[in-house]
Amino acid sequence: MGNLRRVPVGIVGASGYGGVQLVRLLMDHPEVELVYLGGESSAGKTFADLYPHLGNIVDLKIEAVDPEIIASRCEVVFLSLPNGLACQITPQLIEKGSKVLDLSADYRFSDLATYIIWYGTQRSDRSIAATAVYGLPELYRDRIAESQLIGCPGCYPTASLLALSPLLKQGLIVPETAIIDAKSGTSGGGRQGKINLLLAEADNSLGAYNVARHRHTPEIEQICSDLAGHEVTIQFTPHLIPMVRGILATVYATLRDPGLVRDDLITIYTAFYRNSPWVKICHSGTYPQTKWACGSNACYIGIEVDPRTGRVIVMSAIDNLIKGQAGQAIQCMNVMLGWDETLGLPKVGFYP
Amino acid sequence: MGNLRRVPVGIVGASGYGGVQLVRLLMDHPEVELVYLGGESSAGKTFADLYPHLGNIVDLKIEAVDPEIIASRCEVVFLSLPNGLACQITPQLIEKGSKVLDLSADYRFSDLATYIIWYGTQRSDRSIAATAVYGLPELYRDRIAESQLIGCPGCYPTASLLALSPLLKQGLIVPETAIIDAKSGTSGGGRQGKINLLLAEADNSLGAYNVARHRHTPEIEQICSDLAGHEVTIQFTPHLIPMVRGILATVYATLRDPGLVRDDLITIYTAFYRNSPWVKICHSGTYPQTKWACGSNACYIGIEVDPRTGRVIVMSAIDNLIKGQAGQAIQCMNVMLGWDETLGLPKVGFYP
Amino acid sequence: MGNLRRVPVGIVGASGYGGVQLVRLLMDHPEVELVYLGGESSAGKTFADLYPHLGNIVDLKIEAVDPEIIASRCEVVFLSLPNGLACQITPQLIEKGSKVLDLSADYRFSDLATYIIWYGTQRSDRSIAATAVYGLPELYRDRIAESQLIGCPGCYPTASLLALSPLLKQGLIVPETAIIDAKSGTSGGGRQGKINLLLAEADNSLGAYNVARHRHTPEIEQICSDLAGHEVTIQFTPHLIPMVRGILATVYATLRDPGLVRDDLITIYTAFYRNSPWVKICHSGTYPQTKWACGSNACYIGIEVDPRTGRVIVMSAIDNLIKGQAGQAIQCMNVMLGWDETLGLPKVGFYP
Amino acid sequence: MGNLRRVPVGIVGASGYGGVQLVRLLMDHPEVELVYLGGESSAGKTFADLYPHLGNIVDLKIEAVDPEIIASRCEVVFLSLPNGLACQITPQLIEKGSKVLDLSADYRFSDLATYIIWYGTQRSDRSIAATAVYGLPELYRDRIAESQLIGCPGCYPTASLLALSPLLKQGLIVPETAIIDAKSGTSGGGRQGKINLLLAEADNSLGAYNVARHRHTPEIEQICSDLAGHEVTIQFTPHLIPMVRGILATVYATLRDPGLVRDDLITIYTAFYRNSPWVKICHSGTYPQTKWACGSNACYIGIEVDPRTGRVIVMSAIDNLIKGQAGQAIQCMNVMLGWDETLGLPKVGFYP
Incomplete structure (x- = not known):
């Protein structure tokens, strides 16, 4: 065979x-x-x-x-x-x-x-x-x-969209409240001799870049709009992290129904991705580390709800060079x- | 003398x-x-x-x-x-x-x-x-x-409050839209033998922790409320970054006046901190790296406005063990x- | 099948x-x-x-x-x-x-x-x-x-012995001149909460430990003695390196025949390991990086001869958790x- | 005043x-x-x-x-x-x-x-x-x-010579047995956009370079010869370490008098450097970490004797950008x- x-x-x-x-x-x-x-x-x-x-x-x-x-x-x-x-x-x-x-x-x-x-x-x-x-x-x-x-897809959109899709598809959030604070290892910058990607510069440091103007923004918005059924504008901020591989997207959005709790959302995500073997929904109270995903094609998703603010916080972790x-x-x-x-x-x- | x-x-x-x-x-x-x-x-x-x-x-x-x-x-x-x-x-x-x-x-x-x-x-x-x-x-x-x-103050509140204070004090933002996505080096976890702080675990990895329940939240809210003149609830999410020292707080908030542009805010921040020698406001279009602050008592603040979303994004970088x-x-x-x-x-x- | x-x-x-x-x-x-x-x-x-x-x-x-x-x-x-x-x-x-x-x-x-x-x-x-x-x-x-x-075998002995074996087996060096300066990532210290293995301590630092008394010394000597056909004493020094995985052993020894050049030794090593698919002999003038081996079961070996001193320098790189x-x-x-x-x-x- | x-x-x-x-x-x-x-x-x-x-x-x-x-x-x-x-x-x-x-x-x-x-x-x-x-x-x-x-002096020669000088000046070692295995952070490579100095390449990796031909070799030999009173040839091997700053030189040499013990040498080094405020001799059994020196002008020196081999092993740690x-x-x-x-x-x- x-x-x-x-x-x-x-x-x-x-x-x-x-x-x-x-x-x-x-x-x-x-x-x-x-x-x-x-x-x-x-x-x-x-x-x-x-x-x-x-x-x-x-x-x-x-x-x-x-x-x-x-x-x-x-x-x-x-x-x-x-x-x-x-x-x-x-x-x-x-x-x-x-x-x-x-x-x-x-x-x-x-x-x-x-x-x-x-x-x-x-x-x-x-x-x-x-x-x-x-x-x-x-x-x-x-x-x-x-x-x-x-x-x-781009690496950031992959992590961001897997975190946001169930929320948008099912109308659980106010779309314009969505903020994606994304963090990436430096291999995302490619194998080129740039000063800011040197170990001596990038190691033990951290910063945002292309704030409010990164090219992955319209890509994320296109798919979010498709899921929501109408035009959606998203806040997206990328950061460079002192590590080789991995992306974490921390996504914030305001829930339409303030009565939803963390475990409701875990159930919804689990159902949404039931046929998607590469998406792993974390247990209640567990948040993903990018190291979990490094070397695999998996995307790990952790979910939290803050009842004080009415927001859902979704964290998704991938290997930027593999799933990304x-x-x-x-x-x-x-x-x-x-x-x-x-x-x-x-x-x-x-x-x- | x-x-x-x-x-x-x-x-x-x-x-x-x-x-x-x-x-x-x-x-x-x-x-x-x-x-x-x-x-x-x-x-x-x-x-x-x-x-x-x-x-x-x-x-x-x-x-x-x-x-x-x-x-x-x-x-x-x-x-x-x-x-x-x-x-x-x-x-x-x-x-x-x-x-x-x-x-x-x-x-x-x-x-x-x-x-x-x-x-x-x-x-x-x-x-x-x-x-x-x-x-x-x-x-x-x-x-x-x-x-x-x-x-x-705690390390996270220091970085967060220096970023937020001019906005709140002068009523420039809708306070309940404020989100602080904070990132810290592992020295913030102290000199104790915890598994998650080992180099083998923490290096080349990244994750959030204590989401929606970190103890620095009420501390930040207390001062924000003092500045705003009324009770303010804040979204605060800390992350552990694979580096020894440094904190970056990326702060998001919706501007009350959508006509404000980046340079307006730089002017406002510069005036607000004119008697504060340790706060350094970055030039227009420049965002701080935590490495800039490492070893000094300075706090570097970068400011961006996204006209597409009506939000201000403020980034503040400190050495968590010095200014923090x-x-x-x-x-x-x-x-x-x-x-x-x-x-x-x-x-x-x-x-x- | x-x-x-x-x-x-x-x-x-x-x-x-x-x-x-x-x-x-x-x-x-x-x-x-x-x-x-x-x-x-x-x-x-x-x-x-x-x-x-x-x-x-x-x-x-x-x-x-x-x-x-x-x-x-x-x-x-x-x-x-x-x-x-x-x-x-x-x-x-x-x-x-x-x-x-x-x-x-x-x-x-x-x-x-x-x-x-x-x-x-x-x-x-x-x-x-x-x-x-x-x-x-x-x-x-x-x-x-x-x-x-x-x-x-231990992780250090694996890297050390693959570097030394052809030299000892074929009597090319004076055995008592052999010095192994070995460098390991911190995962070799295990998943235990030790202060010296914390990221805040071990990152951006480097030091030797157990100098002249590491337990891998007698293990290396036992096999070296077996190869040489007589008792051999070896100098072995381990160092902790700020990285998760990988070992590099830099091995020094005085050649018996000062006329041997680098390419002679590359030929000898290639022949010695011709049936060993996991040993990779580097091209002339190329020295291994531990990153090459990380994630694989390979051992990369680079060889240099210093005609000024009459010494051979052999570098061998492995992933300490895989080949090691x-x-x-x-x-x-x-x-x-x-x-x-x-x-x-x-x-x-x-x-x- | x-x-x-x-x-x-x-x-x-x-x-x-x-x-x-x-x-x-x-x-x-x-x-x-x-x-x-x-x-x-x-x-x-x-x-x-x-x-x-x-x-x-x-x-x-x-x-x-x-x-x-x-x-x-x-x-x-x-x-x-x-x-x-x-x-x-x-x-x-x-x-x-x-x-x-x-x-x-x-x-x-x-x-x-x-x-x-x-x-x-x-x-x-x-x-x-x-x-x-x-x-x-x-x-x-x-x-x-x-x-x-x-x-x-160059950065490597500084660390190497401070380790070797008392031994050579006082005729305690056989000069031609001296081997310097040196390890440096990547800032030693300068602020230039070289591929091998990228974080994505250099982080979590380790390798030797310019083996048997680094330009710091003749510089070290010149001063060693001056100290010894005759021409000395030295083995010197530099390695690139995944950290920003710091050099550790691990120096091996055969003692002329096999009866010398560690504490004898600590006494000799302490006396040799009694008027040198920047040289710090470690206590018996303690070896320096480069992190100790980072940010200061100090050179930390640790000394060990291996009675099994008759060698002295000296480790010296500096900040390559400060003392170096x-x-x-x-x-x-x-x-x-x-x-x-x-x-x-x-x-x-x-x-x-």
Whole structure:
């Protein structure tokens, strides 16, 4: 049984942290074979040139990016590129029949006008973009299963939306009171030599950035609006935390019904996510630590109600590089190919 | 000139992180002489037994705690004890004429009923407690100058209140919309062998704790109510951050006047704190990093307005062991003794 | 094929960091089923009581430790107990037919007199102890395959011996010149509330401990002596590093033949470890980072020769909880059961 | 009293970590006034543009580097520049009468041929260079007092030489057996955007670099040779540690007299450093943590003897940016100007 023929998959943009996680996870996936790694600046190098510890483990070379060749070799293509590049090669990949999972922002927006405002890039692929599905399986599992093009969510939106969705979908909160105070490890900033990401600067320090103007805001609002059934504006503040991996989103909102208690909400969340194996609702009185999720594709959600203020506080913890990036893309692939959603993904965190 | 006679000061409870900071800072203070260290469990030890790096630097022994003897030797006494102990020796110290700066929660509450509910301890020192002043010089400088007993603020309240005070005092926000999302290094948990404070557990992780029930909530609310002129309820959520020192409070509130812009608020804050040398208002568009404050007694405040949501977001960063604890107590002492508020306190952070 | 019947395995002492790694790795192992978790102090608890993130993932209860029952249910038993306890239950487990892998020091010494001197515990299981094999498969693969009782190596000895073995076995160095300067993350200190392991103490600090008297010294010397064919005395110094996981051993020794160059030694090491899939020899001029190994069972070895001093410097990096503990025990189990040595063990590090 | 007239001092190359430490420490120095900051790439900026937390604290502008102007305004000039630049402006500064303390490697070598081999730069300032004194006051206090030009030691050599000097000076060890295994925080790599210094790469990892070829090797050997009275070759290996600040040097050497015990050596070290207030010899059985030294100008030295191997192991801990860089330069200035060696320098570490 099994694996008589593995599905050939490729990665374009394999040199960053998203790329190396995709490589690691896809190598261990029982139903796929990693056959292609592509990149512009690193073309010609071996993967071990970029990551010496993978010498003799990953023996693929980074190849130049030619959509026609990629499509001829890969049934599934993961794009892990800076914003504004995926939209240049995706139309060809789609036309040639590959399934495409884009990890950038290019295919996350149903309304390209929003993308253009926040990302400052014009687009000529409107008809293709219109076919893309937002790759959060917990919300859009059925549409992902039928799609050929997935715009995988950002790391912050993943943690934020999993925390907010049951509340918005079921009309339990006043949407405009929602505030997301999000905290991320520095690997979210990518593998690039920026001063503020140096250990000497970022370690033993903490600060907010892009307050009131982070690009993940419209992405979160788009899905929140879809869930609420009307336009929703959200307060979102990201912070850089002195750790490598992990995101915690602390979400505040005012309950419409002040009589709801913590255990009511735990029941509601548990029901909402009953078919979502990667979402773990914490026991009453327990709040998640990001370390619980590090190394796994799980999202841990803790819930509290403050009867003094009438607010619900929801905390959600993920590994920003797995459920927030590479793992979620693979989860989407599993759904697209009709496989078990958990296939090939780590269930237990790396703890400690 | 100077130092013809230094003021004799003592510390009761010198073994913890607050204590070792008090020792370090008082040793460098030009107008005082550290003449007494007291503690119950460590009585008889030298300070170097507890902190080997201070051998030959601090040559005081830890003595047993006898209020009469302490008062006879110290004009000023710092109490750095677990909650519920300061109130047992303070009456005697006050009676004998010492000035007392208590770093615990015992003298922070003007209404002891609130203290008793949140701290679960009965009190028999009501008349003394009624004379205590809340030791946040930026708000209560004049009263501190005239008081003999100071209840020094908690670390979280210090960061939170410095961020909120101008808004509340001037009626700029709807008070019940205020949310404080606070983040602290693990030294705030003290020098005790708790599993959750181990490096192996706390490093590269992040989580909230005591959500909707942290004891600093009523302390913050008491001062906010004083500033607003009526009862105010506040949402406060603390988080443990994988770093040794530092607190960042990210404060959200809805502006009454949606026409206010960021620079209006920067002007207002700058004016509000014009006589407060330890508060540093960041330039427009700049947000504080906790590392800026580490090692100094400064509080850095950054301000943002989100015109999309009508909220102000204020970020304040302190060193939890200095402005949040030992440094602030010394700042209060400076005020009590009529000295310059900055005397003997580090102005520039330890950066990087 | 496969898994028609999985081998039932158990863990005694599952609550520590070694235990939780064993649980995580054994759950993903394709040929075994984890059927038993045992512990004294935590008997009656679920594993999720100890590690909340494993709720709904590991649903075994911790049971009391009864060797007869354990042996009746488990073909293979991992003992992850403090030193001096394994030797109390192992004789019964062996007698009843279980294969035993002990992660403590109890069965590492061929000469119990050495154990008794360094560990201060008397022993009444000499005949059983005499059958134990030292569980370093790279050196004792054949004997492990035929044994029923394995004394798994300490974390420091694993890194140290993999670095030193080719040099000693082939007589390339003057043995008494060997110095091992070893550095470990704090998880090696276990999940216990010790002051010196607190984040506030251990983070951003570094120090040596147990200099010239660490208990891993005689363990390293025993194997070095076996390799050299005569008694060897080794200098070993451990250091605590501000990180969770990982060990780096920097090994210095004087070459007998001053004409040997770096690439000669790389060739020799590569040949020595040609049948050892978990040992990765770095390219010429490349030195290992512990992060490369974190999360995998690999040991990365880098080699340098200093022609000015005539010394070889060998650096070896492992994950102290995997190749240094749980992973190596599973590697030994694979060898004992005739399986591929790499079965069920992670090949690629968790990087970054 | 005093300070009737403070000595005017300047810093060339103030933008890096060494520079910001010099600024912080010189601002607090009671006998000097910081009147000049110079830099090429940052000329025209305020210091607060580089370090926003110093707005309103340091109000100097970075000026272009004109030696004539600098010398006219500064009695003492600190040069904190990349290697090979100080030697271009020092001759003019010296000629105009300024005292110069160079923190780069340019004036550390009495034999410029060694400098040229290891640093690859030609030199045209031989006569000036010949007047430079190596700025380690514990060894060369008298010569520093009489010199106009100081080549301040590197960070690794400072920790290494303070550990080795008593042994070499008194002929207690076989010099060629000396091995220095050194560990440094990442701030030693400077404030530049290098991938390997990113938090995501360097945190929770550890590795050696420049093995057998680090440029601090000849610097250490030069002083060791001076102490021993003949040419000495030393083994030196640096490691990058996941922390911001601090160096630990673990030094191994074979004792000539195997009868020496630990307390003999503690006595010898204590006597050797009896006039060196910054060197702290640890009590018997105590080994230094780098955290002890962080924030102070102290060097903590711990000593152990291994009777089994006949070796002495000396551990020395410093703050790489203070005793290893800026603090030591100021200590040298104090000596040059006839002040107390401890003037203006922090005695107690920042702990925790």
